[in-house]
Amino acid sequence: MFRFIVRRLLQMVVAFFGTTLIVYALMFAGQGDPIQALAGERPVTAAQRAYLTEKYHLDATGVGGFFYRYFDYISNLLRGDLGESLTGRSIGEILAAAWPVTIKLALIAIAVAVVFGVTAGVLAGIRRASIFDNATLLLTLLVLGIPTIVLAPLAQYFLGVKWQLFPATSGADPDFYALLLPGIVLGSLSLATALRLTRTSVAENLRADYVRTARSKGLPRRRVVSVHVLRNSLIPVITFLGVELGNLMSGAIITEGVFNIPGVGFNLFRGIRTEDGPLVVGIVSVLVVVYLVSNLVVDVLYAVLDPRIRYE
Amino acid sequence: MSQHAVQPTPASPTPPGGHLLELRDLHIEFRTGEGVAEVINGVSYHLDPGETLAVLGESGSGKSVTAQAIMGILDSPPAHVTSGQIRYQGRDLLTLPEEQRRQVRGKEIAMIFQDALSALNPVFPVGWQIGETLRQRLGMSRSDARRRSVELMDLVQIPAAANRLGDYPHQFSGGMRQRVMIAMALAMEPKVLIADEPTTALDVTVQAQIMDLLADLQRNLDMAMILITHDLGVVADVADRIAVMYAGRIVEHADVRSLYRAPAHPYTKGLLESIPRLDQRSGKLTTIPGLPPNLMDIPGGCPFHPRCRYVQQVCLDVVPHDLVLGDGRTSACHFAQEVRDDRAR
Amino acid sequence: MSDFETVAASEDQAARRGPSGEPGTPNRVGQPRKPRSLAGDAWRDLRRKPIFWISLVLVLVVTGMAVAPGLFTGNDPTDCVLSRQHAAPSGGALFGYDFQGCDTYARAVYGARASLLVGALSALLTGVIALVVGMLSGYFGGWVDAVLSRVIDIVLGIPLLLAAIVLLKRVSTDSATVRLGSVIFVLAVLGWTTAARVVRSSVITAREQDYVAAARMLGAGNGRIMWRHILPNALAPAIVVLTIALGSFIAAEATLSFLGIGLREPTISWGIDINNGRVHMRESATPLVVPSTFLALTVLAFIMLGDAIRDAFDPKLR
Numbered sequence: 001m002f003r004f005i006v007r008r009l010l011q012m013v014v015a016f017f018g019t020t021l022i023v024y025a026l027m028f029a030g031q032g033d034p035i036q037a038l039a040g041e042r043p044v045t046a047a048q049r050a051y052l053t054e055k056y057h058l059d060a061t062g063v064g065g066f067f068y069r070y071f072d073y074i075s076n077l078l079r080g081d082l083g084e085s086l087t088g089r090s091i092g093e094i095l096a097a098a099w100p101v102t103i104k105l106a107l108i109a110i111a112v113a114v115v116f117g118v119t120a121g122v123l124a125g126i127r128r129a130s131i132f133d134n135a136t137l138l139l140t141l142l143v144l145g146i147p148t149i150v151l152a153p154l155a156q157y158f159l160g161v162k163w164q165l166f167p168a169t170s171g172a173d174p175d176f177y178a179l180l181l182p183g184i185v186l187g188s189l190s191l192a193t194a195l196r197l198t199r200t201s202v203a204e205n206l207r208a209d210y211v212r213t214a215r216s217k218g219l220p221r222r223r224v225v226s227v228h229v230l231r232n233s234l235i236p237v238i239t240f241l242g243v244e245l246g247n248l249m250s251g252a253i254i255t256e257g258v259f260n261i262p263g264v265g266f267n268l269f270r271g272i273r274t275e276d277g278p279l280v281v282g283i284v285s286v287l288v289v290v291y292l293v294s295n296l297v298v299d300v301l302y303a304v305l306d307p308r309i310r311y312e
Numbered sequence: 313m314s315q316h317a318v319q320p321t322p323a324s325p326t327p328p329g330g331h332l333l334e335l336r337d338l339h340i341e342f343r344t345g346e347g348v349a350e351v352i353n354g355v356s357y358h359l360d361p362g363e364t365l366a367v368l369g370e371s372g373s374g375k376s377v378t379a380q381a382i383m384g385i386l387d388s389p390p391a392h393v394t395s396g397q398i399r400y401q402g403r404d405l406l407t408l409p410e411e412q413r414r415q416v417r418g419k420e421i422a423m424i425f426q427d428a429l430s431a432l433n434p435v436f437p438v439g440w441q442i443g444e445t446l447r448q449r450l451g452m453s454r455s456d457a458r459r460r461s462v463e464l465m466d467l468v469q470i471p472a473a474a475n476r477l478g479d480y481p482h483q484f485s486g487g488m489r490q491r492v493m494i495a496m497a498l499a500m501e502p503k504v505l506i507a508d509e510p511t512t513a514l515d516v517t518v519q520a521q522i523m524d525l526l527a528d529l530q531r532n533l534d535m536a537m538i539l540i541t542h543d544l545g546v547v548a549d550v551a552d553r554i555a556v557m558y559a560g561r562i563v564e565h566a567d568v569r570s571l572y573r574a575p576a577h578p579y580t581k582g583l584l585e586s587i588p589r590l591d592q593r594s595g596k597l598t599t600i601p602g603l604p605p606n607l608m609d610i611p612g613g614c615p616f617h618p619r620c621r622y623v624q625q626v627c628l629d630v631v632p633h634d635l636v637l638g639d640g641r642t643s644a645c646h647f648a649q650e651v652r653d654d655r656a657r
Numbered sequence: 658m659s660d661f662e663t664v665a666a667s668e669d670q671a672a673r674r675g676p677s678g679e680p681g682t683p684n685r686v687g688q689p690r691k692p693r694s695l696a697g698d699a700w701r702d703l704r705r706k707p708i709f710w711i712s713l714v715l716v717l718v719v720t721g722m723a724v725a726p727g728l729f730t731g732n733d734p735t736d737c738v739l740s741r742q743h744a745a746p747s748g749g750a751l752f753g754y755d756f757q758g759c760d761t762y763a764r765a766v767y768g769a770r771a772s773l774l775v776g777a778l779s780a781l782l783t784g785v786i787a788l789v790v791g792m793l794s795g796y797f798g799g800w801v802d803a804v805l806s807r808v809i810d811i812v813l814g815i816p817l818l819l820a821a822i823v824l825l826k827r828v829s830t831d832s833a834t835v836r837l838g839s840v841i842f843v844l845a846v847l848g849w850t851t852a853a854r855v856v857r858s859s860v861i862t863a864r865e866q867d868y869v870a871a872a873r874m875l876g877a878g879n880g881r882i883m884w885r886h887i888l889p890n891a892l893a894p895a896i897v898v899l900t901i902a903l904g905s906f907i908a909a910e911a912t913l914s915f916l917g918i919g920l921r922e923p924t925i926s927w928g929i930d931i932n933n934g935r936v937h938m939r940e941s942a943t944p945l946v947v948p949s950t951f952l953a954l955t956v957l958a959f960i961m962l963g964d965a966i967r968d969a970f971d972p973k974l975r
Contacts, residue, residue: 019815023823138708141964145957147908149915149928150949153935157942207387209430215385217445217496218417231435253818254912258935272822272916280826284819291816307480308434 004303012296019288020077023281024070048086052278077289082282085271091282094267101174102263105256106248108176108183109190110241117191118237121198125233126225128203136199140192148189152258155185169260182259186252190244197240201233208232235305242301246294249287330402331358332536333382333421333504338396340377340560342607343389349607351377353560354396359504364530364537366547366568368583369557370604375540378557379506382538383423384413400504418445422502426509428489432481438465438492439477445499464495468525487518491525498529505530506538511546523550544587548572556580559605559615565634566641576635576643576652578620614646622647699969709965715958719951722769732763734925743941755930755944756937765951768927771920772955775841776907780899782845783852783906787895788888790849791856795891796864796883802857813850817909820847825918833924840919844906852898856891863890897967904959911952927952 044052076083082091124133143151159181160168170178205211206229214224249264256262257269264283271279303309340352352374359365369375380386382398384405398405400420405413425431433441442464443457452460458477465473468491481489490510497505507526511519527550530537541547547554547568554571556564556579564577575581582600602619605611611618617627626646634642637652645651703709722729731749741758744750750760794805821843828839863869869886877885913919914928922929927948934945 015811018811141961142957145904145960146953147911147956149908149912149931150953153931153938153945154949156935157938157945161939162942209425209427210433212380212385213425213431213493213496214433216383216417216423217499218414218419218449219444220414223448228433232433235435247816254915257916268822269916272826272918277826280822284823287816287819291819306435308482 001303004309005300008296008299012292016289016292017074019292020074020285021070023284023288024073025066051084073285077285082286083278085279085282086274086276091279094279095264095283095286098262098264098267101179101261102249102252102256102265104174104176105179105183105186105252105261105263106245108179109187109248110245112184112187113190113194113241113244117194118198118234121195121237122202122230122233124195125199125202125206128199133199136195140195143188143192148185148254149258151188152182152185152255155181156258170262172262174261179261182255182261185259186248186255190241190248193244194237194240198233198237201236202229205229205233235302238305239298239302242294242298246291246298249290249294330399332361332401334358334397334399335378335382336397336399338378338381338398339394340374340381340386341392341394343392347608350610351391351560351607352381353610355557355560355562357555357562357565359536359538361503361536362530362534363552364527364539364550366539366541366551366554367557368541368544368547368554370542372604372607373557374560375542375557376508379423379508379538379540382421382506383417385417385423418449418497418502419500420502421504421506422497422500423506423508424490424493424497424510427513428486428493429481429513431493432489432496434481437478437480438484439479442492442496442499445496449500460499461495464498465492467498467529468492468495470495486514487522490514490518490522494522494525494529498533501533502535504536504538506540508540509542510539512542519546526550544583556583559610560607561615561644562634562642563616563644564642566637566643567639570639570641574652576637576641576648577616577645578622578651579616581651582619614644616645622651699966702969703965706965706969708961709969712958712961712965715954716962719769719773719955719958722766723773726763726766726770729766730760730763732760734759734763734767735923736760743937743944752943752947753941756933756940761944761947764925764930765927765948767925768930768948768951769955771837771924771926772907772910772952775837775844775910775920776903776959778841779844779848779906779910780903782841783849783902784895784899786845786849787852787856787899788891791853791891791895792860792883792887794853795857795860796879796887798861805853806857809850809853812847815847817847818912821909821913822916822918825913828918831921833920836920837924840910840913844909848902848906848909852895852902855894855898859891859894860887863887893970897963897970899963900966901960901963904956904963907952907959908956 080092082095085091085094120136124130124136127133156168159165166181167178170182206225208229210232211224211228214228215221219228252261252263252265253269254265256265260266264287268280268283268287270276271283335355335357338352338355339350342349342351355374355378357365357367367375367378377386377391381391381393382405386393393406396406400416405416408416432438436444439458439461442461443452443454446452446457446460447454461477462473465476470476470488470491476484481492484492490513494510505526510526511522514522523546526537526539529535539547539551551568553565553567555562556571556577558579564571564575564580566576571580572584575584579600582598585598586600600619605615605618613629614620614623614627614632617623620627622645624646630646632644632646634644635646635648636642637648643651737757737759739758741754742756744754744758746753749763751762752765753761755761755764790805790809794802794809824843824846825839828836830836864887866886869882872882872886910919911926911928911931914921914926915932917932919928920926930948931945931952934942934948938945
């Protein structure tokens with residue numbers, strides 16, 4: 001187990017350098033004017049130009065200069081110093097304010113996926129080919145097929161503006177109620193995937209040989225399903241939900257943008273819209289790290305849940 | 313379809329209290345979108361305390377389905393028991409409510425399966441899986457169940473049993489896993505043990521060890537055992553009686569000695585001739601031509617007739633009844649006498 | 658297209674069965690059954706599914722809009738007059754006018770072209786990458802497979818939206834063609850992995866078939882075996898995956914355009930219109946609802962179509 005974690009950690013370190021290098025190279029390499037690249041089409045003031053040149057060591061040139069700047073960027077990233085956005089605010093502070101909101105939102109979304117998706121998935125898996133099963137399959141197909149840029153604004157319009165069941169937008173410091181609708185919208189996709197995954201997994205495990213063994217021991221059906229089948233079926237589901245939590249933290253760009261939730265995705269959304277290069281680079285770098293770490297956690301979780309992996 | 317006469321199973325006289333386990337004219341169908349397959353067509357056999365019955369047949373002959381029907385663990389759909397009785401200690405298990413039926417499982421009749429790796433739950437330690445039966449069914453405490461699990465693992469000769477309680481199935485070798493499976497089946501000291509191809513997935517040397525273990529346990533614990541196998545070589549030393557199945561029927565039923573000496577059904581004869589014999593060097597190994605029938609379309613008359621070398625017109629037209637041959641033997645062949653007396657190989 | 662799938666799939670099936678085939682399954686009721694094939698079964702299965710027909714019709718209608726939008730509306734989507742801002746439906750403008758005073762319906766109809774173009778070309782490019790990578794990886798195995806599989810793992814691990822943002826931020830031009838090309842390129846570069854895995858596994862299956870070994874013994878070269886024997890087997894599953902991918906690419910294009918880093922005005926894209934409609938939803942909801950509905954139905958149609966075909970061809974999942 002220990003060796004397993006160490007191995008995954010080393011893999012993560014490699015992936016970290018690889019990914020950040022790619023991000024960095026894509027943002028800066030081969031640009032005529034890197035400062036203009038950061039600023040997009042906005043005019044750059046002399047003060048900003050000086051700040052960016054110093055911040056990203058743009059005076060160094062050549063391949064050596066590129067790596068010099070890359071390691072500079074990495075060490076800043078590791079120290080948590082993400083620099084300033086074009087509006088002059090510290091990106092670190094922006095993120096510090098944004099994370100709690102994003103995490104709250106992601107947790108609501110995951111809770112929605114677990115409570116409805118996994119439960120319905122187990123039922124559908126047990127009663128395969130029933131009306132309930134077919135109905136959930138069709139519904140999840142609909143949810144999976146409708147893009148978030150359709151779902152989020154429409155939910156906001158109908159449930160928020162027209163019928164006023166939920167607050168249409170959330171303020172600077174959103175409470176649970178304000179985050180509920182965005183959370184459901186954000187979680188609906190995870191819900192649909194979790195449901196389908198659970199259904200397939202349960203249906204497959206119900207046919208497994210060990211289920212026959214458990215029945216031949218004279219265990220009641222409830223116990224066979226709730227202990228033997230579920231414990232096996234939930235391994236891929238829990239793994240998926242872990243990956244999904246990582247995705248949701250970085251992937252709430254649309255939902256947070258539409259509902260005006262001041263989370264990480266919202267700031268990224270705004271950074272893209274206002275063409276604030278440093279803000280986008282900073283947030284994307286942090287999100288990449290979050291993504292890598294969440295993948296590591298999920299791998300370890302998988303090993304904890306499945307003894308066949310643990311003792312490989 | 314059912315032209316069989318329901319007959320008492322003749323291999324031994326019914327004891328005063330009745331047989332321990334008795335199947336009477338069992339019929340099972342598999343109903344799928346493709347059609348209906350008649351998997352079991354009137355199987356009758358019985359088991360008395362302390363004896364070993366071998367049920368022999370090719371895959372698809374219905375031997376495992378019969379066993380699962382006894383256990384009551386057939387998947388339904390697609391399986392449906394359409395008629396017949398499974399009597400255990402005088403009660404028909406098929407008419408029992410599920411809750412009472414469940415009580416029989418594991419405690420009265422236990423079963424071990426072919427592939428222990430897939431038959432054991434991969435995510436629970438073996439000690440937990442053995443103990444689960446004890447805790448759930450006998451209400452043992454955690455520590456009692458643990459102690460008893462070690463005893464059971466010792467009983468099936470797993471070395472250093474106490475240290476291996478926390479290991480997972482995939483950490484055991486094939487033979488050891490099958491021993492775990494056996495320990496689990498023995499947990500509640502069943503009166504009947506059904507072993508469904510217990511050695512098929514194992515190496516030849518390990519096969520012998522497991523068969524010896526089963527034979528010892530059966531003797532020492534005074535269990536009755538149904539040994540399901542497709543391997544005639546395996547059963548000779550262990551079984552008291554043999555029931556040979558073909559296409560969902562029992563085609564021959566005899567004690568081991570008579571059956572080996574003089575098989576009375578062409579199918580059994582074919583099976584015996586297809587195993588190599590040391591005492592007959594010159595003898596060519598023969599095989600039975602053709603394939604077992606499609607169970608959705610069993611041939612009319614005797615189901616074996618397309619592959620039978622003794623076939624006559626009557627075999628195409630009339631389903632043979634069980635012919636009682638004396639010595640408590642039966643054979644579902646129109647020419648059972650002739651086949652038995654035809655020693656030419 | 659569907660003919661082609663049928664052919665590829667039946668070859669696939671023939672390969673699995675071997676030359677002798679299976680004896681026909683006689684029917685108890687007594688009516689003789691036709692010999693069954695996977696493609697035949699799949700078609701019988703599909704024909705009975707309303708979802709298949711609904712999605713097929715939707716796909717055809719949207720394709721029609723993309724090819725000849727003039728058949729669906731007489732109005733010019735770029736004919737925008739501010740005085741008609743949020744005006745009620747009139748004169749062919751079925752759903753009235755948006756904030757800019759453009760015909761909402763006409764814009765939605767004309768939006769199909771960019772969506773389908775991006776979707777189809779990304780899927781095509783994806784298909785090419787996936788076939789090349791999957792065939793090389795599956796056919797040669799060994800270190801080629803090891804390297805390519807790692808590459809697939811890495812690309813699969815990249816969050817699509819973040820990577821697309823990073824890549825597309827570098828495209829600062831307003832040239833419609835360049836932006837269209839960039840979006841297609843980015844989507845294909847990030848989206849080929851699933852299809853490549855599918856191709857790889859069907860290539861591995863096909864590689865082990867007897868007739869491939871026979872072809873090799875007869876002296877056929879790697880190139881010929883891959884082209885004549887392996888490719889046809891890999892195509893059917895790849896096309897199913899790509900149909901679903903086409904739907905997701907359309908959704909991804911709309912999302913990027915919604916964010917302002919995909920397509921831009923004057924190109925007409927549902928993503929741009931949804932964002933514009935969203936901003937003014939309190940004044941009038943139709944400019945939001947109409948392109949949203951068009952986008953959702955189109956994406957759904959492709960995903961459901963692919964899903965239905967896959968289910969029909971994969972009896973295991975039933």
